[in-house]
Amino acid sequence: MEGREKITVEAGWLAGAGGIEMEVIKVRKDNGTIGQPAVPEMSRCEVNIPSTTANQPSTTAGRVIRLSSRYLGEIEAAESKVIAFPSGVLGFPDAGRFIVLDYECDVPFKVLQSVDAPEPVFTIVDPLVVKPDYRISIKEGAVSDLGPPQERNLIVLVILTIPDDNPAGITANLMAPLIINTVAMKGRQIILQDDGLPVRYPIFGPSAG
């Protein structure tokens, strides 16, 4: 975690551009930089439970919800893993609750599935898996609605775009990452519009597309 270069978002997308002084967030010992690998509870791969076992008595604590996913079919998941997106994901303002589902343990791609409806569903990945030097820095105000600083463990994920006709041309949206507070289980998508980060970063290399 130490020794990472700090890249600061200077201005623009956030209200601070107008001159409001904002505290730069400090996550762990990164001097305001975030972009560390997903915390263990998010990255630990667990097999999704098919809902055919729904009628069996549950041995684990907590409520279980049933979901229908375009990618994974009918499955069950623990309600405690639901993440609220109070302002939705851009383009989908009504999708306020999501859950991160594993696909297969040896694939880093995960599924960000809307809980309340089968759509939308996104493929997401830890950005450091596809771009090891990915670093971002955000202002406090960008994540203030995710919970107070002392109740925060922020992780960063990025959305993948998979062209239907050419899966090799898969790209990661590095400009608009998802920030999730795993303590409050709240998330939002932010836009880093002045960092020159690409909306379409080809994860298999530029020639694969």
Added chain:
Amino acid sequence: MLVLTRKSGERIRVGDHVKITVVEIRENQVKIGIEAPPGLAIHRDEIYMRIQEENRMAAGADRGAFRKAADMWKGGKK
């Protein structure tokens, strides 16, 4: 659309918490300062639209493409 005429240095208030200042006017460009509560995301429209469009595309990938991409990763194309 509400249209207001403002001179350089003049301001507009939107509600109680948003203040917009015309900072500088040049021939074909206006510099605008915005003061707003933290947490209120402010974007250039073309970038906002671009991300919306990308999200819609990302959400539209079919199951087959998703599986192929995952298989490709496992196949060590990275």
